[in-house]
Amino acid sequence: MLSLFGYFLYETFHQSIHHNYDRHLCFEAEQLLPHINTEDSLSIDLTGYSRNAALESGVEYGTYVRMYNQKDSLIYRSPNFSDTIQPLDTEIPETHEEYSFSSQWQDLPARTLFYPIRDNSGQLCGWLEVTGFEWTLHEELSRFRQYLLVLIAISVAFSILGGYWLSRRALTPVASINEAAKSITATDLDKRIPVNYQVRDELTDLAETFNMMLNRLQKGFEREKRFTSDAAHELMTPLSSLQSDAEIMLRKPRSKEEYRETIQRMLTETRRMSEMVHLLLQLSRVESVHRSEPEIVNVSRVTEVVSEKYKQKAREKDINMNIQIDPDLQVQAHGAYFEEVLNNLLENALKYTPKGGAIDLRLQRSSGKAVLHLNDTGIGFDQETKKHLFERFYRASQQDVQESPGSGLGLPLVKAIIELYDGKIRAYSDGEGQGSTFVVELPLMEESKS
Numbered sequence: 001m002l003s004l005f006g007y008f009l010y011e012t013f014h015q016s017i018h019h020n021y022d023r024h025l026c027f028e029a030e031q032l033l034p035h036i037n038t039e040d041s042l043s044i045d046l047t048g049y050s051r052n053a054a055l056e057s058g059v060e061y062g063t064y065v066r067m068y069n070q071k072d073s074l075i076y077r078s079p080n081f082s083d084t085i086q087p088l089d090t091e092i093p094e095t096h097e098e099y100s101f102s103s104q105w106q107d108l109p110a111r112t113l114f115y116p117i118r119d120n121s122g123q124l125c126g127w128l129e130v131t132g133f134e135w136t137l138h139e140e141l142s143r144f145r146q147y148l149l150v151l152i153a154i155s156v157a158f159s160i161l162g163g164y165w166l167s168r169r170a171l172t173p174v175a176s177i178n179e180a181a182k183s184i185t186a187t188d189l190d191k192r193i194p195v196n197y198q199v200r201d202e203l204t205d206l207a208e209t210f211n212m213m214l215n216r217l218q219k220g221f222e223r224e225k226r227f228t229s230d231a232a233h234e235l236m237t238p239l240s241s242l243q244s245d246a247e248i249m250l251r252k253p254r255s256k257e258e259y260r261e262t263i264q265r266m267l268t269e270t271r272r273m274s275e276m277v278h279l280l281l282q283l284s285r286v287e288s289v290h291r292s293e294p295e296i297v298n299v300s301r302v303t304e305v306v307s308e309k310y311k312q313k314a315r316e317k318d319i320n321m322n323i324q325i326d327p328d329l330q331v332q333a334h335g336a337y338f339e340e341v342l343n344n345l346l347e348n349a350l351k352y353t354p355k356g357g358a359i360d361l362r363l364q365r366s367s368g369k370a371v372l373h374l375n376d377t378g379i380g381f382d383q384e385t386k387k388h389l390f391e392r393f394y395r396a397s398q399q400d401v402q403e404s405p406g407s408g409l410g411l412p413l414v415k416a417i418i419e420l421y422d423g424k425i426r427a428y429s430d431g432e433g434q435g436s437t438f439v440v441e442l443p444l445m446e447e448s449k450s
Contacts, residue, residue, distance in 0.1 A: 002159070006152045010145055017137050021111050022100045025130045028054075028063050029115035032128060038119040042069045042126045044076045056080050064131040067117070068092060070124065088112075088131060096124050102134070109134045173203040177210065189218040238269035276409065294332045294421065296445055299370050300325050302335060303363050306342040313350055320358040329363065329370040330445040337417045344410040345374050345438055352436075353378035365444065372440040380429040380436050389427055390415040418442070 031051060037043045044067055046052060054063045055078035064084075067076040072092050081088075086106050093099040093114055100113045111134050117126040180193040192214060195207040245262050254262070307323050314321040331338075349359050357377040364371055381389065393408040418425045423442040429435065 002152050002155050006148045010148060013144060014141060017134070017141060018100075018102065018111065021132070021134055021137065022113060025063075025100065025111065025113035025132060026098070026115065028065075028132075029113065029128045029130045032065065032130075033117070036067070036117060036128075038117065038125050042067070042075060042117070058083055062132070064088065066129040066131075068127045068129065070126055072127075075126075090114075090129060092127055105131070105133075109138045173207065177203070177207055181210070184214065189214060189221055238273045241269050242266050280409065294334055296330050297333045297335045297338055298328065298330050299333075299338060299372075299442070300327050300329045300363060302338055303342060303361075303372070306339055306346065307361055310346045310350060314359060317350065317353075318355045319350065319353055322358070322360045324362045324364070326364045329365060331370055331421065331442045332445055333421045333442065337420070341414050341417050341440065344414050345440075348410060349374060349376040349378065352376070368444055369441045370444055372438075374438045374440075375435065376437075377435040380432050380434040381427075382429075382431055386427060386429070390425075414440075 028051075032044070032046075032049075035044055035046050035049055037045065046055070049055075051063075054061065055065055056062070057080060062080045063078070064080060065076070065078040066074060066081070066088075069075050084106060088105055088110075089103075090112055096116055098113065098115055100111065103110050103112065110131055112129060112131045115128040115130060116124055117128055119125050177193050180191065184191045192211045193207045195204055195211065245266055249259065249262050304323075304325055307321075307325075311321050311323075346359075346361075353359060353376045359377075360373070360375040362373040364373075390411050391408075392412045415425050418440055421442055423440065425441075426439045428437040428439070
């Protein structure tokens, strides 16, 4: 780019010099016109001409003049032509306008102007040829070219050095990100990419984005480690019990009643493991990125069918169950998953509500959402329990909870399903023995379409 700019600048300056020198030659020609006679025959009389000295001077300051008639015959030439060694070869132009050109004459750069001579009627009757040397101007042009080449070379050198320095400086954060990313493995996800750069730019944003991604990965790894550890611990307990019962029964012959009792305990533990594995599989399916697209589900109809099933269980436990359902509430979800939500919430409500208690289930439309309220008069929970209520494998320390069968996976599964469909779930209680309330919100299809 610098070379192109330099070439353009040089050519512009070169043409400007020629143009200015043409103005000088034109001025010389106009000074001669008053001394030219065009009436009878073309002639010139320079007696009293103030610039005769220029017509007699040589190369440095001289102006060389020749005059031609309409038939291109030479009728006058200035005295300084007699001192020239090399003849000046020119060609009279065919047009009737001013014409100038450059040539090499006497081993020096020369500039020639043909100026048309016209009579009083404006008819062309001859030509004035005015020639001068541009060697002084060409010397200036040569010096300008040298200066320009030197400046371009220096500029290119500085551009290369500056570009190298800037690129190194600009790529330093990239190298830092690269080195930090290489050093991070699955065993040390607590490392982060440095972002303390002097100037905040796109690379800083990129480093912060990487760090946020690493934060999510670290939390995911830690969550999976806890999940694996808790799952192994929870599954190990019933397996140990099964192994212990089996080993005891094999030590010596037992009575039918003892075999029956042992098999019954083993069956209970097997059912507990089956429930836990089922919930783990459901959690895995819900959290998997490879799942089917949601469908339009009439949650009013699903809630009605599921609640009717639990009404019979409530009557068997002498629990009063009230149900209020707004008709035709539709959400975008998976019908089986929403049914799982209702089963877990109602199962917990019946499990932890004592005999003679009450359960109130309401499904209604509110602010473009399907809102499910489930109130019970059960054992409730305190604020500390509320903090961990939706954590996997967590079970409250209350005696009623510990004595009841369960895996601590039901509410985490409910929360994962609700959040899968951009919904919310909240839990409230005034304390132990004060009952509990669960509120589920899901966006209605009419609102999401509009």
